[in-house]
Amino acid sequence: MAAPTVKLNSGYEIPIIGLGTWQSKPDEVIAAVEYALKEGGYRHIDCAWNYGNEKEVGEGIRRSGVPRSEIFVTSKIWASKLHDVEAALDESLANLGLDYLDLYLVHWPIHLNPNGNHPIFPTLPNGERDVVRDWPLRETWKQMEAMVKKGKVRSIGVSNFSERVLEQDILPYAEIVPAVDQCELHLYNPQHKLVAYLKSKGIVPQAYSPLGSSNSPLLKDETAAAIAADRGLQVSDVLLGYLVAKEIVTLPKSVNPARIKANLEGALAAAKKLTPEDIEKLDGVAASGKQLRLIQPPWGVDLGFENWPVKYATPQ
Numbered sequence: 001m002a003a004p005t006v007k008l009n010s011g012y013e014i015p016i017i018g019l020g021t022w023q024s025k026p027d028e029v030i031a032a033v034e035y036a037l038k039e040g041g042y043r044h045i046d047c048a049w050n051y052g053n054e055k056e057v058g059e060g061i062r063r064s065g066v067p068r069s070e071i072f073v074t075s076k077i078w079a080s081k082l083h084d085v086e087a088a089l090d091e092s093l094a095n096l097g098l099d100y101l102d103l104y105l106v107h108w109p110i111h112l113n114p115n116g117n118h119p120i121f122p123t124l125p126n127g128e129r130d131v132v133r134d135w136p137l138r139e140t141w142k143q144m145e146a147m148v149k150k151g152k153v154r155s156i157g158v159s160n161f162s163e164r165v166l167e168q169d170i171l172p173y174a175e176i177v178p179a180v181d182q183c184e185l186h187l188y189n190p191q192h193k194l195v196a197y198l199k200s201k202g203i204v205p206q207a208y209s210p211l212g213s214s215n216s217p218l219l220k221d222e223t224a225a226a227i228a229a230d231r232g233l234q235v236s237d238v239l240l241g242y243l244v245a246k247e248i249v250t251l252p253k254s255v256n257p258a259r260i261k262a263n264l265e266g267a268l269a270a271a272k273k274l275t276p277e278d279i280e281k282l283d284g285v286a287a288s289g290k291q292l293r294l295i296q297p298p299w300g301v302d303l304g305f306e307n308w309p310v311k312y313a314t315p316q
Contacts, residue, residue: 001041001264001265001268002015002041002043003015003016003017003041003042003043003044003264003268004016004268006204006247006249008155008179008180008204009177009179009202009203009204010148010154010155010156010176010179012102012154012155012179013072014044014072014102014103014155014180014204014249015042015043015044015072015249016244016247016249016250017042017044017240017244017249017250017251017252017263017264017267017268018042018044018045018046018072018074018249018250018251019032019033019036019040019042019044019045019046019251019252019253019254019260020046020208020209020251020252020253021033021045021046021047021048021051021053021057021253022048022051022208022253023051023214023253024051024053024253024255025053025255026052026053026055026056027056028255029053029056029057029060029255030056030057030059030060030063031060031255031257032060032254032255032257032260033045033056033057033059033060033061033063033064034060034061034063034064035257035260036060036064036260037060037061037064037066037071038063038064038065038066039257039261040257040260040261040264041261041264041265042260042264043066043070043071043072044071044072044074045057045060045061045071045072045073045074046074046182046208046251047073047074047075047076047096048075048076048078048105048107049075049076049077049078049081049088049091049092049095049107050076050078050107050120054075054092054095054096055095055096055097057096058095058096058097058098059097061073061096061097061098062097068098071102072102072103073096073098073101073102073103074101074102074103074104074105075092075096075101075103075104075105076104076105076106076107076159077089077092077104077105077106077107077140077144078107078120079107079108079110079111079112080111080112080113080114080116080119080120080122081114082106082111082135082137082140083111083114083135083139083140084114084143085140085143085144085146085147086143086146086147086150086152089101089104089147089152089153090152092104093152099152100151100152100153100154101152101153101154102153102154102155103153103154103155103156103157103179103180104144104147104153104155104156104157105156105157105158105159105180105182106137106140106141106144106157106158106159106161107159107160108159108160108297108299109137109158109160109161109162109165109169109303110129110131110299110301110303111131111132111135111137111140112129112130112131112132113130113131113132114132116130117130128298128300129297129298129299129300131299131300131301133301136169137165137169137170138169138170138172138173138174141169141170141173141174142173144156144176145174145175145176148176155179155180156176156178156179157178157179157180157181157182157203157204157206158170158178158180158181158182159181159182159183159206159208160182160183160184160303161178161181161183162194162303162304162305163193163194163197163304164304165303165304166178166181166201166203171201177201177202177203178203179203179204180203180204180205180206180249181194181198181203181204181205181206182206182207182208182251183205183206183207183208184207184208184209184293184294184295185205185206185207185208185210185243185248186207186209186210186211186212186218186239186243187212187218187221187224187239187242187282187285187286187290188212188217188218188221188285188286188290188291188292188294189286189291189292189293189294189307190283190286191305191306191307192283193306194305194306195246195248204247204249205248205249206248206249206250206251207243207248207249207250207251208251208295209253209294209295210239210240210243210250210251210252211236211239211240211252212239212294213294213295216294217292218235218239219235219236219239220235221235221285221290223281223282223285224238224239224242224282224285227274227278227281227282231270231273231274231278232273233266233269233270233273234262234266236262236263236266237262237266237267237269237270238270238274238278238282240252240263240266240267240270241266241267241268241269241270241271241272241273241274242270242274242278242279242282243267244267244268244270244271245270245271245274245279246279250267252264252267291307293305293307
């Protein structure tokens with residue numbers, strides 16, 4: 001069962017369900033990617049340099065035997081590399097063993113000190129993240145656009161960008177409008193206003209941690225459980241299908257073969273079975289007192305998101 005696709009503003013099609021690889025251990029992700037492509041019905045793999053497993057993801061792609069032309073591969077430029085997009089992209093391409101990416105994303109709207117005390121999370125003497133506060137994100141975006149023109153990337157986008165950051169730092173300067181914005185989107189953090197804004201700009205919303213990440217409380221949600229029981233579905237099917245039904249590209253992560261296959265099949269089944277009333281009920285769950293954002297790195301910068309409860313003393 002192959003996932004349907006969504007058309008990007010670049011003209012390319014992206015499968016609406018992809019295999020997430022964040023927190024997948026290198027020794028597990030090879031088999032996970034191979035299985036997802038060969039037997040699980042997937043044609044979309046989402047990865048990132050920061051995940052530390054690009055080489056293994058590439059090996060899984062090769063072992064699957066699926067032609068490169070049939071696979072949609074995403075990676076992301078890390079925050080400490082925003083000053084030199086081409087070098088970062090070339091490293092990811094070499095890791096993956098590919099000569100182009102289908103989608104390349106700016107992982108966070110933060111530039112960390114590339115000459116700091118750590119290649120991934122440089123810190124200041126006081127322990128705070130070592131952020132380059134005067135870096136213009138539009139310069140990174142200009143370099144991203146150049147990668148499209150060189151043919152190294154088919155589509156470009158962003159991740160963890162709020163409406164405010166897009167409006168201030170990207171869209172006024174962009175020749176190429178971001179194709180996607182990959183954010184934490186799930187039952188308890190639906191970000192309705194952001195999703196509506198993205199769609200109004202022709203930017204496809206993508207959901208990472210759609211099941212709520214590790215030890216997720218979402219799987220015990222009473223509303224989702226009741227709908228699952230009524231529709232003959234698993235709760236995880238409802239959580240994924242809810243997003244797919246809203247045309248949000250959804251990226252469940254697993255390294256368990258049965259779970260990998262069930263995520264895709266269950267999501268597609270649920271997207272068809274959920275009624276408009278079901279969607280309306282699910283849309284209201286977070287606002288009923290369950291709003292919860294699970295991914296909140298301590299950047300020390302106001303990213304302009306709603307429901308980002310961490311308060312920072314340092315202004316952007």
